[in-house]
Amino acid sequence: MNRKSFLRSRKGLVLSALLVLLAFSSVAFAQQGTSTLRGNVQDQQGNVVAGAVVTLTNVGTNSTRSATTSENGAFTFESVPVGDYKVEFEAKGFKKGVVTDVHALVGKATTVDAQLEIGDVAETVTVAAGSAELLVNKEDATLGNNFVSQQITQLPLEARNVPNLLTLQPGTTREGNVTGARSDQSNITLDGVDINEAQTNQVINPNADPANGTDALNLVPDRSTVIRLNAEAIEEFRVTTSNPNANQGRSSGAQVALVTKSGSNEWHGAAFEFYRTKKFAANNFFANKAGVAKPALIRHTFGGALGGPIVENKAFFFYSFEGDRITQSSSVLRDVPLASLGRGEVRYRNPSGGITTLTTAQLNTIFPNVGVNPAAVAALAQAASKYPANDTSIGDGLNTAGFRFNAATPVERNSHAGKFDFNINDKQQAFVRVNVIYDLIGREQRFPDTPAPNIWSHPTGIAAGHTWTLRNNLVNNFRYGFTREAFSQQGDSAANSISFRFVFAPASFSRTLTRVTPVQNFTDDLTWVKGDHSFGFGTNIRLISNRRTSFSNAFDRAIANPSFYSGGGASISTPINNFSPISGSRAGTQNAATALIGRFSQYEGNFTFDHDGALLPAGTPSTRDFRTQEYDGYFQDSWKLTPNLNLTYGLRYTISKPVYDKEGFEVTTSVLFPRSSG
Numbered sequence: 001m002n003r004k005s006f007l008r009s010r011k012g013l014v015l016s017a018l019l020v021l022l023a024f025s026s027v028a029f030a031q032q033g034t035s036t037l038r039g040n041v042q043d044q045q046g047n048v049v050a051g052a053v054v055t056l057t058n059v060g061t062n063s064t065r066s067a068t069t070s071e072n073g074a075f076t077f078e079s080v081p082v083g084d085y086k087v088e089f090e091a092k093g094f095k096k097g098v099v100t101d102v103h104a105l106v107g108k109a110t111t112v113d114a115q116l117e118i119g120d121v122a123e124t125v126t127v128a129a130g131s132a133e134l135l136v137n138k139e140d141a142t143l144g145n146n147f148v149s150q151q152i153t154q155l156p157l158e159a160r161n162v163p164n165l166l167t168l169q170p171g172t173t174r175e176g177n178v179t180g181a182r183s184d185q186s187n188i189t190l191d192g193v194d195i196n197e198a199q200t201n202q203v204i205n206p207n208a209d210p211a212n213g214t215d216a217l218n219l220v221p222d223r224s225t226v227i228r229l230n231a232e233a234i235e236e237f238r239v240t241t242s243n244p245n246a247n248q249g250r251s252s253g254a255q256v257a258l259v260t261k262s263g264s265n266e267w268h269g270a271a272f273e274f275y276r277t278k279k280f281a282a283n284n285f286f287a288n289k290a291g292v293a294k295p296a297l298i299r300h301t302f303g304g305a306l307g308g309p310i311v312e313n314k315a316f317f318f319y320s321f322e323g324d325r326i327t328q329s330s331s332v333l334r335d336v337p338l339a340s341l342g343r344g345e346v347r348y349r350n351p352s353g354g355i356t357t358l359t360t361a362q363l364n365t366i367f368p369n370v371g372v373n374p375a376a377v378a379a380l381a382q383a384a385s386k387y388p389a390n391d392t393s394i395g396d397g398l399n400t401a402g403f404r405f406n407a408a409t410p411v412e413r414n415s416h417a418g419k420f421d422f423n424i425n426d427k428q429q430a431f432v433r434v435n436v437i438y439d440l441i442g443r444e445q446r447f448p449d450t451p452a453p454n455i456w457s458h459p460t461g462i463a464a465g466h467t468w469t470l471r472n473n474l475v476n477n478f479r480y481g482f483t484r485e486a487f488s489q490q491g492d493s494a495a496n497s498i499s500f501r502f503v504f505a506p507a508s509f510s511r512t513l514t515r516v517t518p519v520q521n522f523t524d525d526l527t528w529v530k531g532d533h534s535f536g537f538g539t540n541i542r543l544i545s546n547r548r549t550s551f552s553n554a555f556d557r558a559i560a561n562p563s564f565y566s567g568g569g570a571s572i573s574t575p576i577n578n579f580s581p582i583s584g585s586r587a588g589t590q591n592a593a594t595a596l597i598g599r600f601s602q603y604e605g606n607f608t609f610d611h612d613g614a615l616l617p618a619g620t621p622s623t624r625d626f627r628t629q630e631y632d633g634y635f636q637d638s639w640k641l642t643p644n645l646n647l648t649y650g651l652r653y654t655i656s657k658p659v660y661d662k663e664g665f666e667v668t669t670s671v672l673f674p675r676s677s678g
Contacts, residue, residue, distance in 0.1 A: 033192030035104035038076040039112040040643045048073030052091035060264030078527035079477040095119040098126040107238035107257040109139035140648040144240035162229040178254040185253030193481025194521040226485045227461045232305040233320035233417040235261040246636040246650025263307035263316030271304035287331045290391040290404045298327040316421045326411035336403040342381030347398040348589045376598025396588030409442040435461040446508045457487040473529040481521040488514040497557040500595040511551035532640040540632040557604040562594040564601035625662040631655045
């Protein structure tokens with residue numbers, strides 16, 4: 001192949017790829033945030049009624065859709081908004097049939113069968129379907145349960161935390177592992193768009209700890225999704241624990257589909273308030289012993305919701321607010337030096353059972369090459385004065401002990417959710433949903449007068465959807481979502497870390513971390529009902545960015561550590577023992593003497609370089625912008641073989657681009673085309 005023909009071939013491949021991508025981008029996920037309603041129509045003798053007109057009416061908004069039964073008497077409505085409906089059946093020679101109280105469940109097909117009576121179509125036979133859910137899924141092989149609004153608002157939940165309900169499924173653990181899959185393999189959508197925490201993707205992570213590499217934001221269990229879910233704002237959800245269909249199966253774990261409530265032609269509202277007083281909190285044994293007051297715990301959760309029409313039958317709104325105020329403190333215990341150590345003295349037990357006290361002058365004699373550091377003595381004296389020991393459960397009781405206090409960790413959370421629905425005409429419906437959250441989460445201070453490394457969190461989410469009934473058997477459903485996670489975990493120090501190991505650290509030396517993670521999600525679905533087949537074609541495109549600014553490596557660290565001397569702690573305790581014998585453990589003596597010597601035996605230098613390799617000044621944070629893109633496409637068919645047998649099959653294909661650094665600081669990806677030799 002010569003170079004020109006190769007270039008023409010390569011351009012053709014690129015053009016073909018673009019055409020395929022455009023074809024997929026015009027179609028996507030029917031079951032994400034929507035429902036399917038299907039059934040069979042028969043006469044009183046059990047014979048199928050072909051050609052019957054079936055009309056589906058949303059009782060809240062009066063929007064309607066129609067379908068015609070197939071030769072086998074079957075009908076299907078795809079991409080149906082979750083809600084309450086009535087279904088009307090009309091056929092020549094039969095009385096009109098009406099089934100009321102039909103609820104279309106999210107992510108699960110609802111079956112509505114009808115048996116028509118012979119007679120005049122002007123006569124009507126009405127049957128109430130009832131609100132009881134059929135627990136056994138007879139429509140496909142997916143396993144999972146639906147939770148409706150009444151269950152969400154009335155089940156007892158700590159702080160009305162909706163994600164806790166996600167684990168109330170067979171095969172699901174408290175941490176979010178589902179039927180053997182890891183907890184980070186689940187997929188959560190709200191109104192059909194992605195609200196997963198893009199970095200960790202944890203569903204529930206109550207034991208998260210930033211020290212173990214997990215972002216501090218996950219310290220709050222109900223913030224494992226980017227958007228906190230207001231109990232009053234969620235219409236319902238379904239957790240598919242196993243056997244997801246091709247239009248759902250993005251990952252190996254649970255597929256969780258949640259839907260926000262919508263307004264209707266009728267006004268609806270709710271208000272709630274929960275208040276827990278400090279009388280229900282108890283002190284612990286050690287705080288009582290140290291004379292520290294009982295930690296406070298007052299919890300106040302409140303909010304409400306309101307929904308109704310803007311223009312009857314045309315436009316509707318729903319708004320929900322949920323606030324949470326927690327006045328609380330936790331009992332904190334820190335290592336501190338005793339007053340004797342602050343005077344430059346080391347105390348330990350001698351073989352006769354008494355206590356030996358070495359003065360600064362004696363220590364200078366024992367360690368003539370280094371001696372006692374006056375700066376270290378001054379720092380320890382100041383610490384002993386500011387934080388007088390009041391707890392003997394830690395430390396050696398001779399040179400060090402514990403300082404126990406109550407650290408305030410208040411929480412203030414505010415969550416707003418709003419949704420607008422529109423009946424554009426009898427063929428098109430649209431919605432816009434907005435979520436805005438402001439959270440301030442207090443964390444423990446090192447000491448009462450040191451800064452608290454609080455967490456500020458401000459995630460936002462926007463979703464828009466458009467459903468277009470092109471024909472009675474052809475429906476397109478488009479969704480766009482923008483979810484922006486934004487938080488800052490404040491550090492308690494912007495200086496080099498200096499501490500006396502096992503004796504005293506003036507701060508926790510936690511460093512400020514900020515992260516902004518916007519995710520754009522495009523989905524679209526085309527469903528085509530042809531006879532007894534319901535064909536679905538779709539794609540899901542996710543554009544993910546992760547912008548991080550971290551001071552974790554911006555400062556140096558120095559420690560007076562007995563273990564890092566040549567020979568370890570014995571190099572400290574042996575000369576002391578030779579001067580005056582030590583009885584029992586020598587660890588406390590090693591720690592105290594090392595602190596007074598005040599030399600840094602352990603040091604860590606951190607250096608930050610620019611993109612061109614230039615060394616940046618100390619205290620400069622590292623900023624990274626990681627990116628990835630994910631492209632999914634699927635085909636699916638739900639084939640009604642008989643009134644009692646449904647076959648669902650399909651194929652799904654996913655391409656995920658490896659994570660790369662947009663600025664090229666760490667890793668980049670590239671695609672290399674082969675070179676032509678012609």
